[in-house]
Amino acid sequence: MSSNNSNKAYPYTAATALAQSLGNIDTTTQAVVPPIHVATTYLRGKDNSYPTGLIYSRADNPTYKPVEALLCQLENGRDALLFSSGMAAATAVFQGLRPGDHVLAPKVMYWALRNWLLNFATDWGLVIEFIDMTDVAAVQTHLQPQRTKLVWLETPGNPLWSISDIKAISKLAHAVGAQVAVDSTCATPLLSRPLELGADIVMHSATKYLNGHSDVISGALIGKHDDALWQRIRAVRAQGGAVPSPHDAAQLLRGMRTMHLRVREACQTAQFIAEQLEQHPAVAEVLYPGLPSFAGHEIAKQQMTGGFGGMLSVRLADGASAAIHVAAHTKLWKRATSLGGVESLIEHRASVEGAGTPCPDDLLRMSCGIEDAYELLEDFLQALPR
Ligand SMILES: *Cc1c(COP(=O)(O)O)cnc(C)c1O
Secondary structure, three states, X not given: OOOOOOOOOOOOOHHHHHHOHHHOOOOOXXXXXXXXXXXXXXXXXXXXXXXXXXXXXXXXXXXXXXXXXXXXXHHOOOEEEEEOOHHHHHHHHHHOOOOOOEEEEEOOOOHHHHHHHHHHHOOOOOEEEEEOOOOHHHHHHHOOOXXXXXXXXEOOEOOOOEOOOHHHHHHHHHHOOOEEXXXXXXXXXXXXXXXXXOOOEEEEEOOOOOOOOOOOOOEEEXXXXXXXXXXXXXXXXXXXXXXXXXXXXXXXXXXXXXXXXXXXHHHHHHHHHHHHHHOOXXXXXXXXXXXXXXXXXXXXXXXXXXXXXXXXXXXXXXXXHHHHHHHHHOOOOEEOOOOOOOOXXXXXXXXXXXXXXXXXXXXXXXXXXXXXXXXXXXXXXXXXXX
């Protein structure tokens, strides 16, 4: 089986690609939904070869192929790999590097990955500098020719939704021989295509918008090159075994088939709620890339199309106690971590991240689902302390 999942021949839009899962029909049964392959092992030929290239399911499973092909199509990538979680996908990129390699990462980023970088990656010899990725000049200052091997971006970045200029940073990184990987979980492949902007690898927590129903943990990488780093990443997955179950891969594909509808709705609701709350006296600040008042708005407009995402954060004028009060009194907004599902979630983010977090303690992180936008707004407003 070819390691190249790309399917550039599919001539239709993302909506059609998603709804039809690239139009693939199972060749043996004519089923309109691909089969789930549960086998862990595959027969060897009499000539001692493996006729399909499939050997053992820790390395690869045909159930992943339709999902990986769809991700390649959406991101305009060369190859895609499914993983057992977003963290497994992200950490595979860093495990593809070598001791002594220098890495630039954002100061404010997905907290669990930042912790893994600090607790594991640095022990294994990666030299990681956390810098302000909203500042292109700062990136230029910190890049080290020949030594910097990777620039990790997350845009919009958790939990302040800060925007990094993918195009400008990729140009600078490539000039010193570094690759750029983008955690594009919150942008989704529908709103932003980092590979087309110059990035080399895109990462998604498929747990979020790709699956969209809060019932699968999975992750994905989409790559532009079949180079040494990509080959190492592929080996990290095959040998480390951070692969999803075939059932999860099939459920993920089912979720993805409606992603364009869910993401459109979530974007519209987030924009509406951000605009409404920005004018409310109980709110000190709304952080949302779709607001003209937001620091990264102009760059977001250039590198996102069709919306600014379903995530926003709200800082309460009366501080941490007001934020915790709101999270305790919403009825529709569910008080839980995670994002990108059909049900709206709210959390006091500093409590989730714990000691050392750069997240302000008056901040509520909100993931807009696909409920009625007015009911969501009303629910938030009735939860404010009075
Ligand atoms: C959730 C998330 C991850 C980690 O993904 P898991 O599937 O939970 O392992 C990484 N980055 C971002 C931006 C996320 O939201």
